[in-house]
Amino acid sequence: MSVEVALRRAGPDDHLAVVRLFDAGLLETDPDRLRRQLDATAGFVLLGTIDERPVGAVAVDLAPASSSRVDDNEGVDNPEPARITAIAVRRRRRDRGIGRQLVDAAADRVAPRPLTAVFDERVRPFYRACGFEIEPHEGRLRGCRWPTTAGTPD
Known part of the structure; x- marks a missing residue:
């Protein structure tokens, strides 16, 4: 079941609300970052x-x-990926599509960059449902969600 959530960019005035969400999700976040x-x-x-x-x-x-790299295999310019450093939804609001809405909005915002995340096995189903390709990474998992491309005109 999906619910309608208002999404907006958080600013410095939202610091306490964001910290509370991440703390409730037992996430370690770097305060300076x-x-x-x-x-x-x-x-x-x-x-x-x-x-x-x-x-x-x-x-x-x-x-x-300014940091983009050239893919030697294809000779095209690929932007560096953006990386999710934390994501949390209030416990009583989980399983309603809110996390997916947050990921979709973040992916749209960073396009044409891919969106990546490093996470534990227990949240693999969430990232898979959000369209991430997943592989092992230094004892954890790393997911990458590639931007969708619109069809090219004939």
């Missing part, structure tokens, strides 16, 4: 609300805009 994400100097945080009450958040790091 989170401040930079909330200031939009090193990524961003999207906040999901229902009736103006915070119910979920996703924090995303962005590689410097």
